[in-house]
Amino acid sequence: MTLGATYSVLCSTAHKVDAATGEHGDLLDVIRESLGLVDFRDVADEARSFLSMPQQTPRPVELNTRAPRAVVSSAEAARRLVAMSRPICRTLVETYLRARGIMAFHETGSLSFHPRCYYRPDEDGPTETWPAMIAAVTDLNGKHTGAHRTWLDPNGFNETCLGRAPIDTPRRAMGELLGHAVRFGVGCDVMTAGEGIETMLSQRTVVPAMPAIAALSAGHLSAILFPDTLRRLYIARDNDPAGNGAMATLMERASSAGIEAIVLTPQLGDFNEDLRLLGPDALRATLRVQIAPQDVARFMVLSA
Template sequence: MSGSASELARRLGEHAEAVCREYLSNGHRSGNHWIVGDVRNTRGRSMHVRLRANTKGPSGKWVDEASGEHGDLLDVIRESCGLIVFRDVADEARRFLALPRPQPLVSDQSRQPAAARGSPEAARRLFAMSQPLAGTLAERYLAGRGILLPAGEPALRFHPGCYYRDLVTGETVILPALIAAVSGVDGRITGLQRTWLDPAGTGKAQLVDPRRSLGNLLGNAIWLGLSPGTPVPVMAAGEGFETMASLRTVMPALPVAAATSANHLSALSFPPGCRRLYIAADADAAGRHGIERLSQRAGEAGILALTLRPRLGDFNDDLRHLGPGHLAAWLGDQLAPDDARVLLPSA
């Protein structure tokens, strides 16, 4: 059997009622439709699954009239089982299709309990499914952006087949992705950020939004160089991952935090022992509120906040277009003298 998404969806559609009885057991049949609350198997009546093909479309297609969501039976398997990556969805679909005929209302008791969509547990599962960065497409992508990080950066991983769904059309594709863990200062993963990549190695995937986050982000960040429980007297923080990774490329001894947005930056939690905080600004004014609020909170906590400004649009632009040497020299003029001697010994 072909492993493609379209072929799996078609095969599942041939057994649409059996699929619904297995994965949407809180619903019931009504005419040519299976009626249930939503794609996550909630009790209710707003979601309709077409059980036999007709003039309106093929069997297995569904729509949730309350939320506007729609899709096929692969989406049903993904959401009802709490799966994240397509490989696991496809494996579950193949398992189901290999059965001679599922008995009504019987579920697979060995299935792993579902993780709530977008939850910290879902983030931790996806991170655990990913592989170390070394030698992967994600490492090559970062190198192409001029970003060279210390070996074994624990917050970063790679997934060769991460599930991406277009929020407008509902269509799904499977693409490799750079996975960056979002965690608290205690090191516990609370979320993550996915950057989908072009399999040909030309950069980010050609998607409307090739970078998405999930989980609990507020107060947390993508931490690079943080040792949980160890005092962090000097650190840097900013919005974007690539901005902060660029700073760490030229200052590998500096712990940095990428908060993923201006609002999340303003609420960033400070690690123990922090005395000096460098806040990375972009050339535009979009993140000014986050910088000002974080500076205010730092001052209230007795932390000296200093702003680092790029020459170009952001620090990754500086790194790629001006080079690490010029970026280090530019930063040396903005750092406190003691920090410049420690963080930029060759500057």
């Protein structure tokens, strides 16, 4: 057996640290005998060279050093942000949603309000504070994995910003988002999925009993994870190229999982535009003809 082969056999049973410190003597003995080395330092250096370990050099003792600051993950930072926010009732968040025509405030525990949420235009820019709608992103088991921030204009709604703060990027997400979503209602065998929070709350304004999730973007919509109980999925698409792509991908994934997928299409750009500009009656009529008859009776309040 060659020296390299012998090394490989021994490495399969020895930890790198053990080999370098002499606690696993077999490897060091092979090196000593094969290379004719006498000094232990030479033997250890050869072992480290083979194992690609860095040379150990003495470090100067540092007095009064502080422990390194713990790195907070984006998911943990998101959980902290959600925890320090408060319910939306009688806050600027409720005012904002009502200004966008939304009246569905049941089962909105995933939403909260932060009066002074940090915003930084870029890495080098100064930190600003704006009021914000905070949305908790959760997995299928209800674990918080991320958060979505919508910074709001304290001066109220206008058609230019639609109630969002007049800043470059009034919406940002943080944490682990892929596969997860902002959830409204308790999941069952039927649910609807779309991109934006306002889009899904607009739909729930006229289909109040159907569970819904907001994936926050077209890319994340196409990658949502399906509950084991899901049998029929409504896809609330946005009328744009990204929405078309997400719809096609999600329909293919649902079909492969044995889930019936039905596309819901707004008359305008998205369902919040339908709600704001056409009104709730028009939105209700649009959805009623696209939803399966048994789900109309089950989830839509016909007398509304």
